[in-house]
Amino acid sequence: MNTVQNYTSHLIGRMTTWSRVNSPWAIHFNSGSCNGCDIEILATLTPRYDIERFGIKLKGSPRHADILICTGPVTRQARERLLRTYEQMPAPKFVVAVGSCGISGGVFQGCYNIVGHIDEVLPVDAYIPGCPPRPEAIIDGIVKLLTHLQNGTRPEPLQFALQEKE
Numbered sequence: 001m002n003t004v005q006n007y008t009s010h011l012i013g014r015m016t017t018w019s020r021v022n023s024p025w026a027i028h029f030n031s032g033s034c035n036g037c038d039i040e041i042l043a044t045l046t047p048r049y050d051i052e053r054f055g056i057k058l059k060g061s062p063r064h065a066d067i068l069i070c071t072g073p074v075t076r077q078a079r080e081r082l083l084r085t086y087e088q089m090p091a092p093k094f095v096v097a098v099g100s101c102g103i104s105g106g107v108f109q110g111c112y113n114i115v116g117h118i119d120e121v122l123p124v125d126a127y128i129p130g131c132p133p134r135p136e137a138i139i140d141g142i143v144k145l146l147t148h149l150q151n152g153t154r155p156e157p158l159q160f161a162l163q164e165k166e
């Protein structure tokens, strides 16, 4: 590769990272949650929390999504659908587990219809604990994931401490 080609590929790489970090599109998947975490995710989209100010948009199709936001433990019924959704996303793709049930099984751990937590089915990039996590914690987790993506590498799984307000 000559100097011009090197420079061009470097420039394209930087533009790709810039656009990925500034307009990450997400898809939300409930793999067995009680809906508590899902309501908090929806709250992040409201004008009060306004996650779209970071360029994050919720999409209906996995083919348009960079980030899979997953809630709840994984039920036997949801496992195949969760895997199929993940497989349909274009690479590079990232998974965020929201809520204690997604991280450890939570209150559903040991139930007859539960396969396990999310990282037993998919590679999780960020964990956001809480039952349910507050919208601020969800936004904080996703923004921290994006900050790590700025260097163009897949981060080690991130564990975010829940900052509860007194």
Ligand code: SF4
Binding pocket: 032, 033, 034, 035, 036, 037, 038, 071, 072, 098, 099, 100, 101, 102, 106, 107, 130, 131, 132
């Ligand atoms: S973490 Fe709490 S709110 Fe979220 S799915 Fe589990 S029980 Fe429901």
